Amino acid sequence: MPRSLSLLLSSLLLAVSLSGANAQAQSSAQASASSPSYGIELQGFAYPYTLKSYEFDSQGQHLKMGYMDVAAAGTANGRTVVLMHGKNFCGATWEESIRQLSSAGYRVVVPDQIGFCTSTKPASYQYSFQQLAINTHGLLAQLGVQRATVLGHSTGGMLAARYALMYPEQVEQLAMVNPIGLEDWKALGVPHRSVDQWYERELKLSADGVRKYELGTYYVGRWKPEYERWVDMLAGLNQGPGHKLVAWNSALIYDMIFTQPVVYEFPLLKMPVLLLIGDADTTAIGSDIAPPAIKEKVGRYNVLGKQVAKMIPNAKLVEFHGMGHAPQIEDPAGFHKALLAGLQELK
Numbered sequence: 001m002p003r004s005l006s007l008l009l010s011s012l013l014l015a016v017s018l019s020g021a022n023a024q025a026q027s028s029a030q031a032s033a034s035s036p037s038y039g040i041e042l043q044g045f046a047y048p049y050t051l052k053s054y055e056f057d058s059q060g061q062h063l064k065m066g067y068m069d070v071a072a073a074g075t076a077n078g079r080t081v082v083l084m085h086g087k088n089f090c091g092a093t094w095e096e097s098i099r100q101l102s103s104a105g106y107r108v109v110v111p112d113q114i115g116f117c118t119s120t121k122p123a124s125y126q127y128s129f130q131q132l133a134i135n136t137h138g139l140l141a142q143l144g145v146q147r148a149t150v151l152g153h154s155t156g157g158m159l160a161a162r163y164a165l166m167y168p169e170q171v172e173q174l175a176m177v178n179p180i181g182l183e184d185w186k187a188l189g190v191p192h193r194s195v196d197q198w199y200e201r202e203l204k205l206s207a208d209g210v211r212k213y214e215l216g217t218y219y220v221g222r223w224k225p226e227y228e229r230w231v232d233m234l235a236g237l238n239q240g241p242g243h244k245l246v247a248w249n250s251a252l253i254y255d256m257i258f259t260q261p262v263v264y265e266f267p268l269l270k271m272p273v274l275l276l277i278g279d280a281d282t283t284a285i286g287s288d289i290a291p292p293a294i295k296e297k298v299g300r301y302n303v304l305g306k307q308v309a310k311m312i313p314n315a316k317l318v319e320f321h322g323m324g325h326a327p328q329i330e331d332p333a334g335f336h337k338a339l340l341a342g343l344q345e346l347k
Contacts, residue, residue: 083156097151
């Protein structure tokens, strides 16, 4: 090949290579620019109702809990519902539930727990469900709420159960939506992760990872565009300026969830209990590192819902067949019809 032609081909190949690299860099920059990034207390993410702040001292620190307090939109029935969010959720994810309950005459109080969402992320905090219940009880006392229906989803279901056990006279009804903690994973053989291991895991959280996990576990392989908002919320909080502190608090919270089961105390619940279960859910903390034989037997909500309903003295079970971890998001109309009917029946 003549030298001049060889030089020409080399120049063309270099130009193509540089063009491709520039295009890839530009694409990555655009993706980075379009990815949400929220403040350490979720600043920049829009909440559906006015966000307020409850300030208090705990464990030698001054803390803030974000919360919404929504009055009845229809004729007030004099009752209050407290909504407790899950681990990968925030108060904002209760948006449709707030609207439905408010329209039905309920006052609705929706806190973000310490370590989550719009609330303080302490550099150190001894997390326990008892402590989160105490924090929530302080908020309700400040708001003048003496008795309420407590409704918890996912990790919020564990917290709602603990709250009801600690303050039975102030919980007129307990409702749990696909609560985790219907079994004791560590007793069933799921391996333990240290806080440091959880932290390393949480530092790697990404929108793609969240989406993949939720698609398989929460929504049973069915994805809708409206779910993206909640992926953005979680990933944007983790990837924002509070990245390391958000991941650290998340690690501490996972350790709390794994090591503080409530399942053994379900028979002690005295108030009416409504269990709302998407029976295709397979959520089980730590199942991703469990041996196949263990993974196969944990997180089976089609079995767990029925088992736990038999453990609780005054329980009503409502199953959403073929649905996953968040039936209130997956089928809002069907879920809220069942919720409102169930609360009225347990009145």
